[in-house]
Amino acid sequence: MLEAMELRKVFKGRTAVDDVSLFLDQGESVGLLGPNGAGKSTTISMISSLLTPNSGDVRLNGVSIVSKPQFIRQVLGVVPQEIALYEELSAYENLKFFGSIYRLKGKQLEAKIQELLEMVGLRDRQKELIKTYSGGMKRRINIAAALLHDPQIVIMDEPTVGIDPQSRNHILETVRLLNREKGTTVLYTSHYMEEVEQLCSRVYIMDHGRIIASGTTEELRRILSGEDTLLLKLDKPNKDLANVLRSLAPIRHVEETDNGLKLIIAKHSSLLSQIVQTAESHQVEIINIHVHTPSLEDVFLHLTGRTLRD
Amino acid sequence: MISFFKKDFLVHWRDRKEIIISLISPLVIIAVIGIALPGWVENPTKTLQIKVALVNADDEQAAMQEFRDSLAARSLPDDELLDIEQQLEQLSPIRMLKQVFQAEHVKEIVSMEELGNDDALQQLQEERIAAVVTIPDGFTLAALNKMVWNDGEGTALRIIAEKASLQVGVLNDIIDGYVQKLNVQSAFHHLLGADAGAAAIASDDYSGIGGREMVDGVETVTSFQYYALAISIVFALLLSVTMASKAITEKRERTFQRILLTGSQPFHYLMGKMSAAFCLSILQLSIIILISHFALNIFPGRSLLFWLGVSAVLVLLSLCVGALVVLFTALVFRLHDETANGIAFIFSLIAGTIGGSFVPIYILPDWLRSAGEWTPNGLSLAVLLQWIQTETVADLSVPLVKLAVFAIATIGLASWCFPRRGRI
Numbered sequence: 001m002l003e004a005m006e007l008r009k010v011f012k013g014r015t016a017v018d019d020v021s022l023f024l025d026q027g028e029s030v031g032l033l034g035p036n037g038a039g040k041s042t043t044i045s046m047i048s049s050l051l052t053p054n055s056g057d058v059r060l061n062g063v064s065i066v067s068k069p070q071f072i073r074q075v076l077g078v079v080p081q082e083i084a085l086y087e088e089l090s091a092y093e094n095l096k097f098f099g100s101i102y103r104l105k106g107k108q109l110e111a112k113i114q115e116l117l118e119m120v121g122l123r124d125r126q127k128e129l130i131k132t133y134s135g136g137m138k139r140r141i142n143i144a145a146a147l148l149h150d151p152q153i154v155i156m157d158e159p160t161v162g163i164d165p166q167s168r169n170h171i172l173e174t175v176r177l178l179n180r181e182k183g184t185t186v187l188y189t190s191h192y193m194e195e196v197e198q199l200c201s202r203v204y205i206m207d208h209g210r211i212i213a214s215g216t217t218e219e220l221r222r223i224l225s226g227e228d229t230l231l232l233k234l235d236k237p238n239k240d241l242a243n244v245l246r247s248l249a250p251i252r253h254v255e256e257t258d259n260g261l262k263l264i265i266a267k268h269s270s271l272l273s274q275i276v277q278t279a280e281s282h283q284v285e286i287i288n289i290h291v292h293t294p295s296l297e298d299v300f301l302h303l304t305g306r307t308l309r310d
Numbered sequence: 311m312i313s314f315f316k317k318d319f320l321v322h323w324r325d326r327k328e329i330i331i332s333l334i335s336p337l338v339i340i341a342v343i344g345i346a347l348p349g350w351v352e353n354p355t356k357t358l359q360i361k362v363a364l365v366n367a368d369d370e371q372a373a374m375q376e377f378r379d380s381l382a383a384r385s386l387p388d389d390e391l392l393d394i395e396q397q398l399e400q401l402s403p404i405r406m407l408k409q410v411f412q413a414e415h416v417k418e419i420v421s422m423e424e425l426g427n428d429d430a431l432q433q434l435q436e437e438r439i440a441a442v443v444t445i446p447d448g449f450t451l452a453a454l455n456k457m458v459w460n461d462g463e464g465t466a467l468r469i470i471a472e473k474a475s476l477q478v479g480v481l482n483d484i485i486d487g488y489v490q491k492l493n494v495q496s497a498f499h500h501l502l503g504a505d506a507g508a509a510a511i512a513s514d515d516y517s518g519i520g521g522r523e524m525v526d527g528v529e530t531v532t533s534f535q536y537y538a539l540a541i542s543i544v545f546a547l548l549l550s551v552t553m554a555s556k557a558i559t560e561k562r563e564r565t566f567q568r569i570l571l572t573g574s575q576p577f578h579y580l581m582g583k584m585s586a587a588f589c590l591s592i593l594q595l596s597i598i599i600l601i602s603h604f605a606l607n608i609f610p611g612r613s614l615l616f617w618l619g620v621s622a623v624l625v626l627l628s629l630c631v632g633a634l635v636v637l638f639t640a641l642v643f644r645l646h647d648e649t650a651n652g653i654a655f656i657f658s659l660i661a662g663t664i665g666g667s668f669v670p671i672y673i674l675p676d677w678l679r680s681a682g683e684w685t686p687n688g689l690s691l692a693v694l695l696q697w698i699q700t701e702t703v704a705d706l707s708v709p710l711v712k713l714a715v716f717a718i719a720t721i722g723l724a725s726w727c728f729p730r731r732g733r734i
């Protein structure tokens with residue numbers, strides 16, 4: 001349905017997005033995961049026709065929209081990373097303004113506004129000015145404003161950054177509702193992998209302007225199928241132990257956690273006894289060992305050697 | 311487009327701090343300067359000095375003779391005739407006028423020289439003198455008839471000036487004072503024997519001997535009037551800067567991007583700004599001018615025509631303000647925020663200065679003053695000052711067209727500046 005092909009964007013000699021290709025099929029919910037500065041927002045701006053790529057193309061049902069942005073603007077709803085609302089206007093006035101410039105009118109517009117306010121749970125506070133809202137409430141109206149024209153495709157750019165858990169749950173619920181019950185195609189951008197895992201059937205992982213992995217969450221986890229993640233709970237932290245373990249060949253990655261170590265090791269390497277011995281020789285007691293199912297976070301760690309929030 | 315208008319209007323309207331600043335501060339400034347400046351007028355300084363020519367086109371001897379002849383024709387009782395004859399010795403309207411200009415406190419401001427008509431007009435044209443006061447033929451006779459018999463309307467003194475100025479205003483006030491003095495005399499002579507209070511009443515009667523005739527721009531411009539107009543105009547100019555800065559917010563907070571995503575035309579967006587700025591400017595100008603008018607009685611007793619003329623100028627000025635908002639908004643999307651805002655601010659500062667909004671235009675050098683008439687605020691102010699003095703509709707049309715042209719050209723420039731798609 002919507003397809004981005006080899007997109008590239010250079011800002012003053014710095015390549016922000018490099019050779020990014022992705023596609024969305026009708027009714028899909030797709031995640032775009034990556035740390036801050038990975039180029040997610042830039043990619044979205046190009047897909048939504050706000051930014052012209054240096055090279056590459058965006059196609060909607062096979063028609064290039066780089067030169068004909070009007071094709072995509074009616075079917076696409078974009079929830080920007082920023083709260084793109086007028087602070088001096090009320091929630092209702094904001095929705096009314098954006099609705100009317102989508103050429104909605106009268107009763108139809110009124111009904112849509114009330115439906116969306118109901119959906120984001122702010123119907124009884126619609127007369128209040130946006131500037132009096134909490135961060136979470138603003139985010140919810142920010143989403144509602146992108147849905148006024150019943151878009152077939154919704155792109156959300158980090159819709160949950162910096163908000164309270166209640167608003168966050170509300171937003172995740174809204175996205176699920178849109179996708180599962182209304183059949184809206186969703187591209188969900190985030191640097192919270194739990195959200196993407198929960199909401200999306202397919203994921204693109206981005207870093208430094210490039211897509212470094214893609215597939216269903218299952219497929220991505222299988223990248224790690226040659227590896228196990230071990231969580232060691234230790235009685236006290238010990239730097240030397242971590243360094244010695246790092247030098248052992250089958251151990252690919254060692255990371256210190258709050259109460260111990262996280263190890264990524266080649267599968268079936270039967271290192272356990274060696275690990276236990278090493279710990280003993282450093283007078284560290286292992287309280288327990290847990291073999292962990294890999295998450296997308298682990299996938300990212302595997303691919304880049306960094307965590308998403310580095 | 312109406313949606314855009316409502317949005318821009320509301321966004322600005324809800325910015326209470328901005329609204330209060332833009333309404334209260336000009337009123338305060340007008341009041342303070344207006345109160346400070348009459349003192350300035352009464353305690354003349356160098357800047358208030360004026361060179362004036364007095365042209366006497368009247369023949370006083372002949373007038374006296376004619377008046378005496380007319381006395382004979384009236385066949386009055388002998389003692390009354392004698393009485394009038396005696397007073398006639400002292401009655402000389404022209405001498406009284408000259409005495410006025412010889413008074414010490416007047417000499418400090420007005421240096422008066424008696425010239426022939428052609429000579430005076432030439433000097434006026436060469437700007438060696440600022441005004442010509444003409445005593446028209448028949449003045450003495452008409453004045454005597456009015457004073458002694460309260461007969462006829464008297465005749466007017468004429469003041470001709472090339473340009474309106476505070477100085478000419480002062481001259482005008484002096485002539486007014488003289489007219490008033492003649493009135494007292496007239497009342498005195500007419501109500502021979504009546505009690506003294508009558509003189510005071512009659513002295514309010516400005517039209518006593520015909521007052522003065524308005525010629526080429528000489529109704530007084532008071533400092534209140536000057537500053538009420540200049541300050542409200544410069545605040546209209548500043549409105550364009552504050553309104554354009556809302557576009558910076560729209561760019562930063564991405565509401566503009568959201569507007570683009572709806573597929574709206576940038577043209578509608580810009581016209582929304584223009585119409586909102588236009589209405590806000592009209593509102594702001596009317597509120598400031600009307601409040602200062604009613605609070606300080608700035609334009610007493612002016613006609614409906616006068617107010618219509620003022621409105622016409624302010625409507626076109628507001629169009630220019632709207633156009634400037636559009637231009638500054640286009641710059642915001644073309645350049646860096648600070649650069650665009652800086653350009654808008656510096657433009658207003660320069661336009662405000664050379665347009666006479668901060669200091670009276672009269673003290674600016676000529677070349678700056680004419681440059682100032684190329685700014686919408688300078689032109690509006692100059693036209694309004696002219697209008698206060700002459701109320702000549704013909705004088706209004708060319709400047710109004712100029713203002714309209716300025717607005718259209720500015721919008722043209724703005725659409726040329728506004729970035730093409732994908733470059734925002």
Ligand SMILES: Nc1ncnc2c1ncn2[C@@H]1O[C@H](COP(=O)(O)OP(=O)(O)O)[C@@H](O)[C@H]1O
Nearest residue numbers: 011012016034035036037038039040041042043
């Ligand atoms: N308008 C711009 N001008 C210059 N650099 C930019 C601009 N927008 C983004 N960048 C740079 O491009 C990179 C990617 O940014 P962005 O797409 O916002 O990442 P993300 O959304 O994944 O956090 C960053 O290094 C950022 O600094």
Ligand SMILES: [Mg+2]
Nearest residue numbers: 040041081158
């Ligand atoms: Mg981003």
